[in-house]
Amino acid sequence: MCLNQTYKCGELSISYPFYLYSETEELNGYNNSYCGYPGMGIVCDDDKPILQLNGTTANYTVKSISGASANVSLADPEVVEGSCPRVDHNVTLAPGAWLDFPDNTVDYLVFFLSCYFQLGLVKPPTLDPITCSEFGVPGVSFVLLNTSVPPGNWSQACRQVIQVPVLKLEYEQADPNDPAWGNTGYGDVLREGFQVSWDDNRPAACTQCEGSNGRCAHNETGVFLGCLCTNGQINDKNCTTYNSTGQKKASIQLYTIAGISSIMVCLLLFAFCLGYKKYGRNTKSKxxxxxxxxxxxxxxxxxxxxxxxxxxxxxxxxxxxxxxxxxxxxxxxxxxxxxxxxxxxxxxxxxxxxxxxxxxxxxxxxxxxxxxxxxxxxxxxxxxxxxxxYMPNGSLERYAFKENSKGGNTLGWEKLFNITVGIARGLEYLHRGCNTRIVHFDIKPHNILLDQDFCPKISDFGLAKLCLNKGSAISIGGARGTIGYIAPEVYSKQFGVVSTKSDVYSYGMMVLEMVGARDKNISANSESSSQYFPQWIYENLDEYCVSASEINGEITETVRKMIVVGLWCIQLSATDRPTMTRVVEMLEGSTSVLELPPKVLFSW
CATH class of the missing domain: 3.30.200.20 (Phosphorylase Kinase; domain 1)
Structure with a gap:
């Protein structure tokens, strides 16, 4: 099948280095990566050619393939329709992947979604929001050319920042100052799609092989296997030995090599058996x-x-x-x-x-x-x-807590609050924003990394569980997480079912720990140091907020908001805890509408 290199899907002709991906054939043991480059299999879905890019789970419609320029034109099927298309994920390619963005044809649009400006995060005056009513994202959203993004940390006011490639020609002709830009203008650019190329990433071995009318063969992990020739044979470099005049000679050589190889394989198998009996540790682990x-x-x-x-x-x-x-x-x-x-x-x-x-x-x-x-x-x-x-500022644990903070490393309330909101947005995305719902199960300061701008990044998914978006309860084989942050239902079923609310509990404990460790007066207070901190701060909320903020009204509101949200998140019953979507809303809203949760949460 691989020797027939041309396939049809609708109006598109698919040929090497692309191939027609067949899940049925792969399940039956047919390795169709021999038909083209790894990761470049095209699925034909109802006569619509679909390519899944490396580094993302999103599917893209293949508009055209140009072998002459080694480019393929792609479009996100979800943004093709509608007057104001909305994107929900970055377009990324894994480092070293076969496909890459060609510099001469691609530029980028940047979407800043669900932005709420407060606490020092001020909207630049040059920013005009997306105005079309069908966009359907809460808050204020913006779309900019990547070359015209204003400087500063204002983007931290946005729940999500997404960068997508677009055709350079369309990009250069775009005018963000046009009144129609935020309504339909950016959509015209987005619907044209973008290009990726495979020529620059082609290894020298493939260039030599394809120059002799062969096909570069790889296994499913991308390891080069040799040059697949028109007669079905795989040579180690190229197909020049399989021309019409030398076919017979090459075949004789091949059989000779095959015979010698068979003898060598037998000897190696014999040696392997002896070694296995003696050492018993050379097999691949389960x-x-x-x-x-x-x-x-x-x-x-x-x-x-x-x-x-x-x-x-x-x-x-x-x-x-x-x-x-x-x-x-x-x-x-x-x-x-x-x-x-x-x-x-x-x-x-x-x-x-x-x-x-x-x-x-x-x-x-x-x-x-x-x-x-x-x-x-x-x-x-x-x-x-x-x-x-690499995250140059390390983990949150390094900055937020006195025992781990040296000199001026302790973060101010405003920066801690922005970090708190960023973590909440990340968890909200894991719980409902990505294709598969993810429960982290180990939210703690050590697993929150900070980039050069102190933007938080949730890390360490070793204990995570995947579940269907429609499901809520999760089955786990025992308690998982870190002592002090584990939700009670993870320990015992009597507290309810394990779900995304288990992450909410860990998040709340972490926020309260950030609040308590930020104030140097707490450790000197004998009453607070001898009492369970959430209970103490519940009973002394107003006094603490004023003391911690040094009589600054705006910071007092910030501290109070973090504490109240943290107390709601650590409710004993999972059903009484807010979702992470609600947590983000509380953090971005006014403290005047925030009520304290029932005090019963501290009894366990």
């Missing part, structure tokens, strides 16, 4: 096999895979350690283009690979400004690593 099976079934979801040698080069042989935890160590590194990364080396796997799968499966399904980005991973024997964008 958890590694399970992880490999997961990666094969989800080949278009997870990011790029790296070898252990590549990871060592990235980290200069693990020269700079950033931190140490129960999972292993985190090291600083960089890609060849200079981009800074953090590499988490995992150890002590005793969960059948569940932690590794959870991390890859969860984060690969997300795209949000308050969720950490997984850029790659390594799985090579016992060596397992996860590669993230």
């Amino acid at each position: 958890e590694t096999a399970r992880i490999e099976s997961f990666l094969q079934k989800n080949g278009t979801i997870h990011p790029r895979r790296y070898t252990y040698e590549q990871v060592k080069r990235m980290t200069t042989s693990f020269a700079e350690k950033l931190g140490q935890g129960g999972f292993g160590a985190v090291y600083r590194g960089s890609f060849s283009d200079g981009r800074q990364i953090a590499v988490k080396m995992l150890k002590d796997y005793k969960t059948d690979g569940e932690d590794f799968i959870n991390e890859v499966a969860s984060i690969s399904r997300t795209s949000h400004v308050n969720i950490v980005t997984l850029t790659g991973f390594c799985l090579e024997g016992s060596k397992r690593a996860l590669i993230y964008d």
Whole structure:
């Protein structure tokens, strides 16, 4: 089938390096990655060609393929219809993927969604909101050309920031100052779609192979297997030995090599059997096999895979350690283009690979400004690593708490509040904003990373669980999380079912901990230090807010808002806790309408 390189889907002709992806054939053991480049399989859905990009779970309609310029034109099917299209995810490509954005044809639109300006986050006067009534996003939203985004931290007032590529020609002709821009103008640019290219990322081995009329063959993980020739044979470099005059000679050579190879294989198998009997430790572990099976079934979801040698080069042989935890160590590194990364080396796997799968499966399904980005991973024997964008300001634990704060590292109330809102937005997205609902189960300051602008990023999805969007209750095989942040229903069924509300509880405990640790007077107060802090602050709320804010009315409101929201989130009964959507609304609303929760929540 792979030798017939042309397929039809509607009006589109599909040819190498693209191929027609067939899930049925793959389930039956047919590896159709031999038909084209990995991750470039096109699904034909009711005569509509669909391509799923690496680094995102979103599907894109293929408008055209140009082999001459090595470009493919794509469009988001959800923005094609309607006068004011709305985007809900970034368009990302995994580092080192076969496809890339060509610089000469692509620019970007940036959407700032659900913005609420308060507490020092002021809207720049040059910003005009999206005005079309069908846009359907709460708050104020903006769409800008990426070259015209005003400077400053005003974007932290927005729940979500999404960047999408558009055609450069359409981009250059766009005029954001046109009165129609916020109504229909940006939609005209967005509906034209964008282009991706595969030519620049093609390895030299493929160039040599394709130059001899061969097809570059890879396995499902992207490892080069050889050059697939027109007679069905795979050569190690190219197909020049299979011309019409040398076919017979090449075949004889091939059979000779095959015979010698067979003898060598037998000898190796014999040696392997002897070694296995003696040592018994050379087979692939069950958890590694399970992880490999997961990666094969989800080949278009997870990011790029790296070898252990590549990871060592990235980290200069693990020269700079950033931190140490129960999972292993985190090291600083960089890609060849200079981009800074953090590499988490995992150890002590005793969960059948569940932690590794959870991390890859969860984060690969997300795209949000308050969720950490997984850029790659390594799985090579016992060596397992996860590669993230580097966060220069470390974790929230480093700044928010006195015992971990040195000198001027303690953050002010305004910055703590912005971080609190950002974490809430990230959790809201996990619970209802992405394709698959995700419950984190380990929300705590150590797992909140801060970028160069102190924008919070939820990280460490090793304990996360995926569930259907329509489901609410979650089945878990025992308590999971960190003592002090675990919801009561995770411990015992008598408190209710485990659900997204379990993350709400952890979030509330973290917010109250941030509030208590921020005020240096608390540790000196014998009454507060000898009493359960949520109960103490419940009984002394007004006095504490005024004291903590140093008689600043705006900060007093901020502190009170954080405390009241935190107290609601740690209600004993999950049904009494707010959803994260409601939490965001409370944080962005006025304190005058916030009521204290029942005091009974402290009895357990």
